[in-house]
Amino acid sequence: MKKIKFPTAQTILLIIAALTAILTWVFPSGKFDSLTYNKANNHFVRTSLEDSEILLANQETLNSLEIKIPLEKFTNGDIWKPISIPNTYKKVEASPQGVINFIKSPIKGIIEASDIIFLVLFIGGLIGIMNYTGAFDAGISWLALSLKGKEYILIILVTTIIAIGGTTFGLAEETIAFYPILIPIFLAAKYDAMVALACIYLGSAIGTMCSTVNPFSAIIASDASGINWTTGITGRLVMWGLGLIICIIYILRYAIRVKKDPTKSVIYSQKDEIESLFKNNINTVGKMTIQLKIILLVFALCFIVMVYGVSLEGWWFEEMIAVFFVGAILIGIIGRINEFKFVEIFVKGAGDLLGVALIIGIARGVSVLMDDGQISDTMLYYASNATIDMNKGVFINAMLFIYGGLSFFIPSSSGMAVLTMPIMSPLADGIGIGRELIVNAYQYGMGLFYFINPTGLILASLAIVKVGYDKWLRFVMPLVIILTLVTMVVLTISVYL
Known part of the structure; x- marks a missing residue:
């Protein structure tokens, strides 16, 4: 009997999209009224089912709407998206998503996610140019020899640096660029691609x-809750340290086991396939010429400039794409690649990541179905009502799991914050806990589900490494369970301090 294979990432997402479309026939449609700040005219716009209303941009207006957020959070640009107005939920005419909507959803998702899709394609082009110059082979061979006997340092260093990027400026989509670069290094260190x-x-x-200081989650959620973003930062720092240590120990245990016995790898059956994709000439020490050193320096500077721009200059996808494009051109010039060859290699490199780009678009299509079916606010309404009259410990852990569930349908951290915080954060007042704990529960709930969320980035990441979602779940679920239990303990203690 032929062994049944686990579905591809694209198929998984299409199944999820189909189930989401079915949900729009089951759940009632509903909407909260929303409030938007118009900076050009310095006024609020309240949008309801019936019409739109212009309101004065002052604190009295916010108080009258039971929005306990300081006015300056809107006027200084901290909150730029429409926010939900508490106690305004109304059922609307059902908008079930049929077969045609389901078919169109991936296309709409690709259009909506065009910014990150173009980032992925341009990164693919840059990687193609780098591979052609031979700089990767020489650099990886040199690094593999330098770390011989101390390969564990690589695990600690990479995980910690990326975790710092995540907690400070939300390093997430940008990590797509790191896989083709770092996987050969880990393979050279005798680990598997899963490490x-x-x-x-x-x-x-x-x-x-x-x-901690991530403007796309901690800061915007705190602003939407009406509290200073520094409130609760100590608890998040403690949780960051605990979580990072647990993750590093978990990876190290697996890595040591695989290094001693490669058959212990959860992707051992794919060993030859993956190594043939990433381990090009890794056992041959390429000569590190001046030209290759300059190319590697330019390549590294692309990421340094990107991180600087995103974290300090407010850059987003357009600027990041421009950085990688300019980097590819400079490397082409330094590597003396002629124009026709450069275009050919760049396009081929972009094509290699086209499958990843499509996965990102299809995942966004799930959110499109939710929005068009108008059931996102309904789920938020019932979720907020479910926590009434709970004691502190049960309440905060319920919020953790509610946010984990909502993040399946709303994977955007900033979108989740502005949609839910005006509704959820006032619940803390009635329970007798600080609103910063709602912010923490929002972050931890979304974060825990992010480890396995198929509508997030994991399927796109797995597609680059050529690893199945089932194998990832097998690898990561024990860690997710451990982190969930630790998080629940930390949150429970925090509400009684």
């Missing part, structure tokens, strides 16, 4: 889960 995947993805996941 490289874990260091990058788990580092990003624990960093964003315990965001």
Whole structure:
């Protein structure tokens, strides 16, 4: 009997999209009224089912709407998206998503996710140019020899650096660029590709889960809750440290086991296939010429400039794409690649990551179905009502799991914050706990589910490494259970301090 294979990432997402479409026939449609700040005219716009209303942009307006957020959070640009107005939920005419909507959802998702898709394609082009110059082969061979006998340092270093990026500026989508670069290094260190995947993805996941100064989650959620973003930062720092240590120990235990006995790898059956993709000439020490050193320096500077721009200059996808494009051109010039060859290699490199780009678009299509079916606010409404009259410990852990569940349908951290915080954070007042704990529960709940969330980045990441989702679940689920239990203990203690 032929062995049944686990579905591809694309198929998994299409199944999820189909189930989401079915949900729009089951759940009632509903909407909260929303409030948007118009900076150009310095006024609020309240949008309801019936019409739109212009309101004065002052604190009295916010108080009258039971939005306990300081006015300056809107006027200084901290909150730029429409926020939900508490106690305004109304059922609307059902908008079930049929077969045509389901078919169109991946296409709409690809259009909506075009920014990150172009980032992935341009990174693919840059990687193609780098591979052609031979700089990767020489650099990886040199690094493999330098770390001989101390390969564990690589695991600690990569996981920690990426976790710092996650907690400070939300390093997530950008990590797509790291897989083709770091996987050959880990293979040269006699680990499997799962170790490289874990260091990058788990580092990003624990960093964003315990965001401290990340403007896309901790700061915007605190602003939408009406509190200073520094409130609760100590608890998030403690959780970040605990989570990072647990992740590093978990990866190290697996890596040591695989290094001693490669058959212990969860992807051992794919060993030859993966190594043929990434381990090009890894056992041959390429000569590190001046030209190759300059190329590697330019390549490294692309990431340094990207991190600087995103974290300090407010850059986003357009600027990041431009950095990688300019980097590819400079490397082409330094490597003396002629114009026709450069275009050919760049396009081929981009094509190699086209499958990853499509996965990102299809995942966004799930959110499109939710929005078009108008059931996101309904889920939020029932979730907020479910926590009424709970004691502190039960309440905060219920919020953890509610946010984990909601993140399946709303994977965007900033989108989740502005949609839910005006509704959820006032619940803390009635329970008798600080609103910063709602912010923490939001981050931890989204973060824990991010480890396995198929509508997040994991399927795109797995597609680069050529690893199945089932094998990732087999590898990561024990860690997710451990982190969930630790998080529940930390949250429970925090509400009684």
